[in-house]
Amino acid sequence: MIRHAKKTRLIDIAHRLGVSKATVAAVLSAGGSGTVRFSEEIAEKIRRTAREMDYQPNISAKTLAGRASKVIGILIDSHAAIPRFRILEGIEHEATLRGYRCMIGEAHDSLENLRRNYDIFMQHGVDGVVCLSHDYPGMEEEFKRLFSDTLDKVVFIDAPNHPDASYINIDRAASTYQAVRHLHEQGARKIAFVRGQSLWKTTLQHEAGYRRAMEELGYPERELHIITTRKDFIQQREVSEESISRFIEHDVIPEKIDGIIGMNDLVSLAFIKALEAAGKSCPRDVMLVGYDNEKFSRYTAPALTTVDENYELQSKMIVDLLLEKINHPEKEMKGCFATVVPQLIIRESTEKMKQRRFFNENEA
Template identity: 35%
Template sequence: MITRKKHVTLTDVAREVGVSRALVGKVLGSCSGNIRVSAETARIIREAAQRLHYQPNLSARALTGQKSGLIGVLIDAQPPAVTFRTLAFIDKYATENGYRLLIGEAHNSIDSLYHHYSNFMQYNVDGVICMAHDYPGQEEKLRELFRNTGNIVFIEKTILENVSCIEIDRVAAVEALAALLLETRKRVGIVLENPLYCSVRQRREGYYRALGRVGKEENGLTYYVPDAKISQEEMMVRVVEEFIVPEKLDAVIAPNDLAASHIMRNLLRRGIQIPKEIAVAGYDNEPFAKSLYPSLTTIDDRNEEVGRCAIQLLLELLSAKNPVPQAVRITPCVIRRESI
């Protein structure tokens, strides 16, 4: 026979500590009022609640208009690995401020994202951080569904007006990397993914800005990775065969660090020396990048700063009587290593 686990109540915690239920409710945020409680008593109550695995009744909190202590996060269901680094830092800073996360995943669907947002509202979340909204062709749907949403922070610039967001300035980052390569290289190319994505367009703009600074904007060398049902490793073989070798590049910027590692492997198998004959750079600053040989030059999106600022912006929205949307710009940094 399976015994159902008993739901721990405020009364159970009060009985464990030997104080009133009202006092426990005051400490654990389930009751308001003018009850006074010492710091030591509050500590003992919290420790008892943790020991008994007490979980607050979110429905009851919602009915009394109290904060839930929850933050909803919307992410793409098939994101690059770097997204989870940012999510980990969002969780870190949320926890430090007494919040827990609810995650909603969708892929290439603003409707699905909004469905998760609506579920968050049913759980009485205090605010939302949206990490997925750059879906080409769905801009009007985003404007329609999210135009009147409150207490939400978007990571990446959005078409929505008067919303708080973290702008990741990839234009400046790629411009800095391309400019660095152009100091010693003549034929610098860049490999890009789907040009419909805003982040890809930003990288292209940064690349051409760097070319423009040295009067070579007409000499741009770009390769767009086609949507093909083959592995990234196979695709980067094509990049080497169809772009890098025929164009006689002496430097290339890959779309991410894993792609860069595949490019390096194929170049070395052809006997092309890195960085003597060609410089290779990636993007994302994956942990393995510094362990490659030669170690990979890359761009770091400053994920911890993005996560910290997202939580900070959201908390400012939650605490303000008349919240004013803000935009924070974070410029990724170039991590120079042996591959250039």
């Protein structure tokens, strides 16, 4: 017969050390109670003994007693873009600074499964939830059906499809607008924007920023260069070199495009390599702006001008918003509570050249 190890209780720790159960509970309840006094020496003995005896707090009992679990849940798509996981990392860091731990629930392209993860969070008594993945094209009504009753516990990054949701906003349209204006100031006159096929809100926001900047610069619709990628353009976070080469052969060279805003830093890096293979170079022939400010972007040749969404600030703002909701449940909190404006990081890939080769009439 299998014997299961007996679970360590507060009273077991108290008996071993010869102190009261109330003292043990005060020390192990994340900071203690103002009514129970103990020395730091006793507190350290209790914490050490709890580790030795493998004590695990009963979160369900804590929540039933009306106390905070000091745990927050995070919902994220398991195939989300890398920057989402950078935000997740930042949230975990910010939560830890405030005495919270994180529980993560992943699903892919399924609001139903994300909702199931939310229900599991609630069964484990989490105090609140951050949702990083909810913008699924064509699933707007499903989102309302599945998440309308969760909004008192959940905060979002980017506006979800519900008027009562609490969220922080990322002004991606402004970032692409900045990129277009910068390329134009540096001398680019035929500026292309590379976008995916999807109808993700983030993609549409970037395109809106591109269109607004080009319109302000006096470009008619027919002179916009919006390059929509094929479905196989990015697979498993790898860029199709064949697709990039095709863009250069059929769009960049014939149209004499001299400025490109890539979908992200990886795509822009692939463009640099493909331009070299086609006998062109960056920034002499084509200037490039990436997105995400990946760590490698400063070490490329040339170093890549890019956009930084300030993931650290996003993480701090979203944790601040969630804790405000947790600590003040009586407040009516809905709508946008903060906006983060991404920053253009200027490097060598948009360096102004004395002579732009695509405007050399001998090559026209």
